[in-house]
Amino acid sequence: MKRALITGVTGQDGSYLAEFLLEKGYQVFGLRRRTSTPNYENVQHIQDRIEWISGDLNDLASLIEAVRISNPDEVYNLAAQSFVAASWPQPIATANMTAVAVTNMLEAVRIIKPEARFYQASSSEMFGKVMETPQKETTPFYPRSPYGVAKVYGHWITVNYRESFNMFACSGILFNHESPRRGLEFVTRKVTDAVARIKLGLDNELRLGNLDAKRDWGFAGDYIKAMWLMLQQDTPDDYVISTGETHTVQEFVEIAFGSVGLDWKQYVVMDEKFVRPAEVDLLLGDCTKAKENLGWELEVSFEQLVKMMVKSDLEKYESAAKGKEVQWI
Missing domain, CATH: 3.90.25.10 (UDP-galactose 4-epimerase, domain 1)
Structure with missing residues (x-):
């Protein structure tokens, strides 16, 4: 039985991913940050099947412990301050939760389980003031919000850990994806x-x-399958996921x-x-690479x-x- 650790598991993507992995027979661990009013609405139907670990992406010690407890084969880092509009009044909080937190998660994996496969949730907002249309993996980034800037950091630190420490670390540059759980x-x-x-x-x-x-709007339930496919490949790489x-x-x-x-x-x-x-x-994303290399399709x-x-x-x-x-x- 494969083991997966998901951050942001109660969010839109995390809930669909947890469902998907449970259906595939994974043992799913969910990192949850303590709040006075927990919200499990998106995962209430599978809440008892997820093994919960307390932690915070801004607390490296708690992440090290989470990786130690879960001993994951795969880590999906989906948690972030993910609302673009909120990143202007809260730029520092966004930087901490969406950028620096990625380094914390990567460090925890590197220290405890460096052979684990790591997925980072990158974003089409990194392209911002687009340099070319459609946007693909080689398109230069030009973020237009504190959120986009933070995501660029998270993306490049993932690439850095892949190249510096030979970790299986991938970034999925996901374009807008929606669902009833948004x-x-x-x-x-x-x-x-x-x-x-x-x-x-x-x-x-x-x-x-x-x-x-x-x-470029797609269905979140389709996009989480691309995340999983990225971690099933022989070599780690980054992919644009979009509808085109x-x-x-x-x-x-x-x-x-x-x-x-x-x-x-x-x-x-x-x-x-x-x-x-x-x-x-x-x-507007060009997902040709994902379709050809991963065999990913929209439904x-x-x-x-x-x-x-x-x-x-x-x-x-x-x-x-x-x-x-x-x-x-």
């Missing part, structure tokens, strides 16, 4: 949650920023409202408060993803109204 602060989930509320008469407007921003398609925020909004028979123009209000200080206008289309998220949010509010427990897709 946090409400992210624009996609903000939209689908609002659509559900408006459809059920619980709200009457949705305030958004730049509707023309373009993103770009859609505007407005397209997302149109499909979301249209799926419940509503005209988005009657409910969406432009609000300058939600416009970024430095916008990333176009992110969920953009339209299917949007409708899946709206359906889930509708069911959530309808179930809440009936006093039933929410069932995630």
